[in-house]
Amino acid sequence: MSASTLFQHDAKAAAANLPRRSFVRTALAGYMVKRKAAQDYFQDWQSARQAASEIKYEGVNHLDRYLEEFTRNAEARGTKVFWASNSEQARAYILELCRQKGVQSIVKSKTMTSEEIHLNEALEKEGYRVVESDLGEFIMQLRHETPYHFVLPCMHLQRDEISATFEKTLKSAPTRDPEELTAIARRFMRQEFCRADLGISGANFLVAETGMISITENEGNARLTTALPKIHVALVGIEKVLPKLEDLALFLPMLSATGTAQTLTGYNSLYGGPGQLGETDGPEEFHVILLDNHRTRLLADPEQRDALHCIRCGACLNVCPIFKNVGGHTYGTTYQGPIGSVITPHLRGLQDWKHLSGASSLCGACTETCPVKIDLHHHLLQNRRNAVAARPVWWEKLLFRGFSFVMRSPALYRLAGRLAPLGFALRRPVRNTPLDPLRPWTATREFPAPPPRTFQEIWKERARTQPTP
Amino acid sequence: MAFPKSDSAAILARIREALRLSAPAPSVEAAPDAQSRRRWLPKVGPDYSEQIETFSAQASVLKAEFLRFPSFSAAREELASWARHEKWDRIATHAHPLTDGLLEGVEIPRFQVASGYDKLELEKCPVGLTACEALVAQTGSVLVSAVSSGGRALSILPPHHIVVATRDQLVPDLTAAFARVRATYGARLPGFLSFITGPSRTGDIERILVLGAHGPKRLSIFLIE
Numbered sequence: 001m002s003a004s005t006l007f008q009h010d011a012k013a014a015a016a017n018l019p020r021r022s023f024v025r026t027a028l029a030g031y032m033v034k035r036k037a038a039q040d041y042f043q044d045w046q047s048a049r050q051a052a053s054e055i056k057y058e059g060v061n062h063l064d065r066y067l068e069e070f071t072r073n074a075e076a077r078g079t080k081v082f083w084a085s086n087s088e089q090a091r092a093y094i095l096e097l098c099r100q101k102g103v104q105s106i107v108k109s110k111t112m113t114s115e116e117i118h119l120n121e122a123l124e125k126e127g128y129r130v131v132e133s134d135l136g137e138f139i140m141q142l143r144h145e146t147p148y149h150f151v152l153p154c155m156h157l158q159r160d161e162i163s164a165t166f167e168k169t170l171k172s173a174p175t176r177d178p179e180e181l182t183a184i185a186r187r188f189m190r191q192e193f194c195r196a197d198l199g200i201s202g203a204n205f206l207v208a209e210t211g212m213i214s215i216t217e218n219e220g221n222a223r224l225t226t227a228l229p230k231i232h233v234a235l236v237g238i239e240k241v242l243p244k245l246e247d248l249a250l251f252l253p254m255l256s257a258t259g260t261a262q263t264l265t266g267y268n269s270l271y272g273g274p275g276q277l278g279e280t281d282g283p284e285e286f287h288v289i290l291l292d293n294h295r296t297r298l299l300a301d302p303e304q305r306d307a308l309h310c311i312r313c314g315a316c317l318n319v320c321p322i323f324k325n326v327g328g329h330t331y332g333t334t335y336q337g338p339i340g341s342v343i344t345p346h347l348r349g350l351q352d353w354k355h356l357s358g359a360s361s362l363c364g365a366c367t368e369t370c371p372v373k374i375d376l377h378h379h380l381l382q383n384r385r386n387a388v389a390a391r392p393v394w395w396e397k398l399l400f401r402g403f404s405f406v407m408r409s410p411a412l413y414r415l416a417g418r419l420a421p422l423g424f425a426l427r428r429p430v431r432n433t434p435l436d437p438l439r440p441w442t443a444t445r446e447f448p449a450p451p452p453r454t455f456q457e458i459w460k461e462r463a464r465t466q467p468t469p
Numbered sequence: 470m471a472f473p474k475s476d477s478a479a480i481l482a483r484i485r486e487a488l489r490l491s492a493p494a495p496s497v498e499a500a501p502d503a504q505s506r507r508r509w510l511p512k513v514g515p516d517y518s519e520q521i522e523t524f525s526a527q528a529s530v531l532k533a534e535f536l537r538f539p540s541f542s543a544a545r546e547e548l549a550s551w552a553r554h555e556k557w558d559r560i561a562t563h564a565h566p567l568t569d570g571l572l573e574g575v576e577i578p579r580f581q582v583a584s585g586y587d588k589l590e591l592e593k594c595p596v597g598l599t600a601c602e603a604l605v606a607q608t609g610s611v612l613v614s615a616v617s618s619g620g621r622a623l624s625i626l627p628p629h630h631i632v633v634a635t636r637d638q639l640v641p642d643l644t645a646a647f648a649r650v651r652a653t654y655g656a657r658l659p660g661f662l663s664f665i666t667g668p669s670r671t672g673d674i675e676r677i678l679v680l681g682a683h684g685p686k687r688l689s690i691f692l693i694e
Contacts, residue, residue: 064488135683157674178675223663224683224684228588260672266667280583281621305492
């Protein structure tokens with residue numbers, strides 16, 4: 001089944017699941033209230049957005065320079081930096097590291113780049129044990145599901161479902177108490193943290209000036225993942241670079257406000273190398289993998305290059321009417337929602353993923369909410385245009401040529417208007433049968449009935465009865 | 470097998486090729502410097518009393534305990550009373566003038582975090598006591614580092630984290646916190662820095678706030694004024 005057919009199938013099923021939809025809507029409504037408060041705490045949110053977009057523009061449009069600066073500074077602090085063109089190289093590097101160091105047990109903190117390169121599958125295939133430490137990711141791992149939302153991985157699940165998952169996989173007693181459910185995961189993870197010899201994380205930002213990575217989280221699992229095991233590997237997309245340390249003073253509160261609707265997320269940590277001389281702990285080795293994986297393709301499109309400004313806050317998902325109705329899994333992508341629909345065609349092929357750009361009402365809520373001002377809904381239009389330009393559809397072309405021919409001729413236009421009621425009458429017997437040419441469109445919509453008189457007729461009559469003075 | 474070769478040359482070549490076409494720039498006035506950005510970020514008062522009020526308000530929203538003491542001895546008394554009531558068998562800490570000062574004369578066994586310490590033992594400690602780099606008024610955060618706070622694990626592994634700070638460590642905002650760290654360390658920044666903003670938390674289950682997800686359930690900030 002093609003990605004597009006699967007999308008349509010899953011979208012239909014998800015949209016019909018009314019209890020799930022209303023649950024997700026309620027959760028997102030709660031987010032919106034808190035988000036507004038976090039945003040209002042800023043003195044001038046719009047100027048902050050402008051500044052954030054300018055800083056990202058600077059970073060992305062001088063990416064070569066800043067990545068080299070990052071690498072130089074990171075290496076000076078004892079970090080090993082590996083540049084991976086694709087998933088295969090990134091996986092091969094981590095697998096080789098595991099082999100050479102005799103790794104037994106791996107803990108991971110939330111990293112979407114690892115979902116992107118299917119790291120867990122690759123590690124498990126080679127016999128390594130990998131445990132997700134973020135609570136939401138852990139639950140999804142136990143359920144063998146992919147994240148529903150790239151910031152809130154299990155936002156669609158109710159506590160009973162989570163309890164049932166724990167009961168089945170961890171043999172815990174059933175409970176409806178979120179605190180107890182969290183405690184079950186905490187107890188389990190503590191053992192994992194203590195025995196793991198490799199910690200894998202992502203990063204929210206790369207600071208070029210200091211050669212550090214920045215990780216934002218609430219639970220403290222990323223801190224434990226990076227503090228206890230003797231090796232720390234961070235897998236990071238190349239676009240995450242920020243020029244200066246002080247840029248974080250802007251980006252950390254903005255990411256917190258839009259991502260999780262907080263003034264500041266629980267832990268915003270900077271990692272600059274393995275444990276440094278004179279420090280009491282920290283890993284013996286720190287590796288940063290800079291992942292391209294077709295980000296340079298997006299970079300090569302100046303029109304949509306600003307999509308690389310994305311800080312993965314997930315705000316565009318939270319406001320998107322499509323996301324709210326079809327849910328995260330329907331996208332079938334690592335990155336869901338509007339940003340996913342924009343970038344996936346670049347990362348994984350335009351023709352296979354162009355349907356995502358069609359799944360949009362073009363309402364622009366995503367663009368309006370984006371903290372770094374990515375022109376998301378126009379990029380969806382551009383993807384549609386590019387897809388058609390690269391592979392024109394003959395019957396669509398013909399249809400539009402005919403349409404424009406009629407529209408340009410007043411006589412034909414009048415004729416079409418007069419014939420419309422006739423066409424409507426002819427359609428009536430075949431309506432919603434396979435013979436109905438409008439059926440794919442009217443299955444979920446109403447086709448308006450033609451008015452008894454056209455605008456032109458009304459206008460003429462008006463001129464006759466009420467002559468202008 | 471050996472490590473695959475780093476593909477930096479190929480990636481840089483693709484980046485440079487891609488950047489030959491320039492993207493439309495956002496309407497830039499002048500690249501805003503760190504100072505001017507302050508006009509847009511959450512507001513913080515100019516003097517100590519206003520800043521400490523902001524910090525205190527933020528801490529209370531975050532469900533962190535913020536306690537102000539006139540002297541070390543008052544703080545010491547409070548700590549000793551907690552230790553008695555909560556029956557701590559020991560307290561994990563690190564060598565630092567502030568932690569040493571606070572614990573002076575407090576009769577409780579210490580687990581001292583120093584190079585090569587046993588992580589499993591630290592995991593069993595009921596409390597971790599650390600110093601910090603700064604307190605950030607704007608966000609109610611505590612900035613810890615590997616150098617001033619006993620490494621990376623001490624402030625995250627025990628279920629209760631107590632921070633001891635002094636009046637001069639309060640800074641208005643994140644920008645000032647970075648400036649403080651730069652002034653302290655110059656180019657040799659610690660290998661680890663973290664803004665701790667409230668106790669460990671999660672909202673992953675039905676977006677209901679639960680404290681103590683993987684890190685400390687309780688965060689207490691002792692300010693010696």
